[in-house]
Amino acid sequence: MNGRVLGERYRPAEIEGEAYRRWERAGWFAPRGDGPPFCIVIPPPNVTGSLHMGHAFQDTVMDALTRYHRMRGDCTLWQPGVDHAGIATQMVVERQLEAEGLSRRELGREEFVRRVWAWKESSGGRIGDQLRRLGASLDFSRDCFTLDEARSRAVREVFVRLHEEGLIYRGQRLVNWDPVLQTALSDLEVVSSEEDGHLWRLRYPLVDGDGAVEVDTTRPETMLGDTGVAVHPEDERYRQLVGRMVRLPLTGREIPIVADEAVDPEFGTGCVKVTPAHDFTDYEIGRRNGLPSINALTPRARINDAAPPAFVGLDRFDARKAVVEALKEMGALAGVKKHRHVIPRGDRSQAVLEPFLTDQWYVRAAPLAEPAIAAVEDGRVRFVPENWAATYFEWMRNIEDWCISRQLWWGHRIPAWYGEDGEVFVGRNEAEARRRHKLPDDYPLRRDDDVLDTWFSSALWPFSTLGWPEQTPELKRFYPGTVLVTGFDILFFWVARMIMMGLKFMGDVPFREVYVHGLIRDHEGQKMSKSRGNVIDPLDLIDGVDLDSLVEKRTAGLMQPQLAPAIERATRKQFPEGIPAFGADAVRFSFAAMASTGQDIRYDLDRTAGYRNFCTKLWNAARFVLMQQPGSEGVPPSQDACPGPADRWIVSRLGKALKATAEALDGYRLDLASRAMYDFVWREYCDWYLELAKIVLAGDNAQAAAAAQSTLVRVLEAVLRALHPIMPFITEALWQRTAPLAGSTGESVMIAPWPNSGDFAEDRQAEAEIEWLQGFVLGIRQIRGELDLPPGRRLEVLVQGGRQEDRERMESLSGLLYPMAGIDKLTLLAADAEAPPAASALHGELKLLTPLAGVIDPAAERARLGKLRAQAEKSLQAAEKKLANPQFLDKAPPDVVQGVHDRREELKRDLQSLREQLERLKNLGT
């Protein structure tokens, strides 16, 4: 009995690790064969990070696609790698230093960077191990890091070439400045949100003559840097003031009143203070009107010495109070009110950002964006779902230059050197910079201190991972990649920039398709985050976790420890038993099943439990199939066995399920693919075919039994191959036992061919026959179920009416029909014969009758039939109404009309039967 080799219970932990080690050791994740290339590059997770639900979801999608294409015979590469994540990583290590009472500045740049590398080496492999637990078939032999030497070389190459073309420049401009991290940020790293604040009204007196102008501000401290007041050019109230001067309180500076279109006369007083050095709009107003910029802040956002001594050195928020107080004292404060307005914060530090005048490096974005827009317009890159293209276009068509320099230490150092007079020399290295600018060796050069935005190296990822700027065979083979799988949150940060850089340096798009998925949220639709305490570790879903450990994980190391009790309470309430071990396959199947086209995904643990049950179901089905096989392994099932209707039916159904699954996978609809297989396995193979096969196997027809044996195995083996991309572990474990019985000799299901639907012939006759049988059985079960008859009780069934075909099938399928329906005796009743009181069901034109004879409660049966009658009457009315409408008859397609016609006849017939039945039961029982 082969079944004994399979464990009695499905225990994922016992099969997963072993299978994965075998795959990796065999080198099967590397590209193989000479099939068409299929390539996905992983969105590199942060080296600081550990695998979260978003990764797990995304990696499941990528792995399923990769495995599917590998089985289809494509030469597949799923390229792994990790991102150095400049700010995030630097912050992590700085926090560690803080705990030791050290700061990075005390340590010095060189030592600090050494510390970060050491930390990366010790903990950077974690995410790879987690990916392995998930079953990810990444080619780890090609592992990359955005900061390793090969990737750094690509970065320098791109920087130098863009600089040569004038597409990278250095310039003084207002940037979004993070005073806590003390670095510039790109526009994308700014998160704006509405917050409560105040609107102060300040009074600036005119220099000549009486009076004053009043201006509103949310940041009064910036008035220390004011260099003008602006009004709208058409504002009659202020027209005569344009050109006159006001005296800026506290500083005594005389500043002009200018006219500028940017001023909204409707807002506030219609006069606006202009601080070109600390506001983006003011910067433009200043530029247009020749106003100077006065920087009033230090990089830490303290007041600098351009201000009156009383304020110098104050933090900006303290300075705000002090300025307001001082203005109030001198009568220059005209009022204050509460005001809700938008505050820009840094996405990492959460610090309030300041527009700040500095020298930074920029990428000139518009010239790069133009071909990238065209590539999407003409379909060289296709978004799935397509509506994301609109978002892409909107951003790309209004793209601003990209600030790429960061005042950090962890990252790619900018390959630029400065001479003593500040002249800039760019080169791949210092020697090249000297050579290119003919500088003598002793000419003193100082390297730029800044590093590049992390996303700069990420933008090169699709070709830097393949070895560019070397012309490697991999680059030739796998660029452009097939599909990028990513969340919409990094469409601009990453996707758009990869398309721009790919077109620029490879002359082609980096990928043909972009599959954009939603974000994983918790079951209430909340974003998963440490501070909300609703994070679920995907590994805890795989391995299970007890309640106390889960609480500990969620409450440890909180930024706001006061949230811990609430988090603990919520966690204990939601998971009173902790989380059971579902295994990687159930987790993966959940993600696949939830991968629909919506914007975000609410993760519900109950679904994973359901798919764990599906794994169990599959396991047990396989156990049954293996138990049914003849003794000796390796003997292929006899070919001359003659398959019965059930065998031919399940084969035909399998072919259709495979076709639907393949179509779904080809269109990135993993939800539909997983559902197609789930339904086939559970609802058709297990619920019906296994039960039908049991009957045949228990029968005395040896040939039929052999056919069932071979069909059981053949279908199971194909199902395992079909499910493997989504559930790699369980399918491998079961396939190892099943495949030899199906005559397959492969080493692993992961390198076996994905099943071809054409190998499973459609058989309309068998489908019709089994469908008929199902209808019959369902009719009997309905009677049984609704009248609470025990399933073990054999029934006597009378059959009346029906067509010749019905009678033939009753005969030919009787061997399956009796046991399936639990029928003891089937008697054909003449059409005009008087039926005894019975519970009834309709099966086409056939009336199925179960004589009451003390078995059935007539009242219950009357109620049941009454309900059916009501339904049928309603449907009949609707059909009659349609058929009475001449326009419907005239305009609707003939097949639709015919369909309604047939339906009406059927309903009439059914109603007739139901009425007769009810009539017969009328005077029976209570």
Added chain:
RNA sequence: AGGCGCGUAGCUCAGGGGUUAGAGCACUUGCUUGACAUGCAAGGGGUCGGUGGUUCAAUUCCACUCGCGCCUACCA
């Protein structure tokens, strides 16, 4: 302000101009049926957000509207 999306069973979600709108979970009832109680069988539960339009036919297409979410920009 502009753009995108969502609203279908108690919950999480599929679906799609045409017979009777589906699934999982939850719920009710009956079952230790020879793979599986992580199971089997039967059942209840929906005016498909609202209004109007197009159509022979709308839950599906269009317009408006209400509610919700996200993205981009931003008025001091």
